[in-house]
Each structure stands twice: as C-alpha cells, then as structure tokens.
Amino acid sequence: MYRKSIAAAIHLLTASGVILGFWGLLLIVQGEAGAAIRVLAFAAIIDFFDGTLARKAGVKEHLPAIDGGLLDNLVDYVTWVLAPVFWAWSFLDISFLVCGIVLITSLFGFSHAHAKTTDHYFRGFPSYWNFLIFYFFLFNFGTFTSSAILLLCSVLVFAPLKFVYPSRTKKLQKTTLLLSVPYTFMIFAMLYLLEETPLWLSLSSLYYPVYYFVISAILTKDT
Numbered sequence: 001m002y003r004k005s006i007a008a009a010i011h012l013l014t015a016s017g018v019i020l021g022f023w024g025l026l027l028i029v030q031g032e033a034g035a036a037i038r039v040l041a042f043a044a045i046i047d048f049f050d051g052t053l054a055r056k057a058g059v060k061e062h063l064p065a066i067d068g069g070l071l072d073n074l075v076d077y078v079t080w081v082l083a084p085v086f087w088a089w090s091f092l093d094i095s096f097l098v099c100g101i102v103l104i105t106s107l108f109g110f111s112h113a114h115a116k117t118t119d120h121y122f123r124g125f126p127s128y129w130n131f132l133i134f135y136f137f138l139f140n141f142g143t144f145t146s147s148a149i150l151l152l153c154s155v156l157v158f159a160p161l162k163f164v165y166p167s168r169t170k171k172l173q174k175t176t177l178l179l180s181v182p183y184t185f186m187i188f189a190m191l192y193l194l195e196e197t198p199l200w201l202s203l204s205s206l207y208y209p210v211y212y213f214v215i216s217a218i219l220t221k222d223t
Contacts, residue, residue: 007054007062014050014071017043021078025086033091034194036083037137040130041191043079047072052167073110076127081106084129092136093143094150101154102129109157120169121162121219125153131209138190138202162220164212171219176212183208 020043027036054060054068085102088094106127109115114123132153136146166176186205190197 003058003062006057007059010050010054010057010059011063011066011068011071013046013053014068014075017046017075017079020046021075021083024079024083028083028087028090031090033087033137036087037130037134037194038191040079040083040087041134041187043075044130047076047079048167077106077110080127080130081110084133087133088129088136088146088150092133092141092146094147095143098147098150102150105154105157116165117162119162120165121216122165124159124161124163125156126163126165127157129153134190135202135206135209137194138197160220161216163216164219169219171222172215176215179208179211 020039024036024039024043027039051072059066059068081103085094085099088102089096089099106129109124109127112123117123129150132146132149135141136149141149164172164176166173166180169176183205186201190201190205193201
C-alpha cells in the first residue's frame, strides 16, 4: 500500500504539469509574457525529475493500470508544445501557418513509435519549444528570425538524429550532467531577471545548447 501511494503521488506530480500549462495559457491571454515563461519553466522542472522518480519507485510495477509514459506525453504536449506555441503567436506575431506546422510536427514526433530509442536518445528534435521562446524573449528576436528557427527545428523533429536524453543517455553522461549544473543556475538567474538579464549572461548561457546540439550530432554519427 505504501509503494502504491508513492507511485500515485508521482503520477499526480506528473499530472500537475497540465495545471501549470493551463495557468501558463491564462497568463498569456492576460498579456503576462514573462510570468507565463516562469510558470512553463516550473512545469519543465517537474518534467525533468518525475521520470527519474517514477523509475526509482517502480511505478509500473505498483500501478500498472496507469500508463506513465502516455500521461507524461499528454502533459508534455500541453506544456512543451501548445503553451509555448501560443506564447509565440501571442507575443511574437508568429503566423498561424508556422504555429500550425510546429503543432503538427511535434504531434507526430510525440506519437512516433520510436520517439525515444532503445539506447535512450530522443529521435529527432525533442520539441524543446520552451527553451526557444525563452531565448527569443531574452534576445528580443523578431517575427522573421523566430519563425525561421521554429521552422528549422520543426524539420529537425523528423531528422534521423539522436538527441541526448540528459538523464538517461549513457555516453558522456557525466560530462553532460556536469555542464548542466552551471547552466541550471544561469537559467534560474535569467528567469528571475527576465527583461533585465544582462546580455553577457544570455550569451554565455548558450554554451550548453551549443554543446547539446554538437554532442548529439557526434553521438548520432558514432551510433
């Protein structure tokens, strides 16, 4: 009973992300661009930890009737795709067509039978739209530049590339996690400062996204 309660609590933690996603949508409707980003960032933090907690607690064994992977995907689509795309449409004047392309490509990305490979990589760009809109916000990117990046990443959803799953990809995992530590502190600082974030901090934080894309390309070639 105790282990079932723990498993249920973890599922509830995962499910809470959809409430944060809804909250983020409400903030967007109210014109609160920065506050919406902060709420979606909180949802992302939950997403980074709930899977690890579920595996350690043996959630599949104790609550087999609930598909944790499906639950996670449903929540992720709201918080990582729908809400940030709506943010981009609302605050960056991204066209309905571009938003629709992002929504559709991500939907197929999430529903792909091998969205996560057996050796623990993401297949194709893993719909990190929250990170993109965050940097669009920090660098004050205009409609054209933002649209071009969104379309490029939409193509990468279908690319035959393996993107690192930081908490599960074994190759260079220690390096990936070690480099993520200062990046995490930078992200928290930038979320706190938002419009007041100094340019040097925004630029220096790009070391991790650059590392992530480069190492993903290298490991794809090696596997």
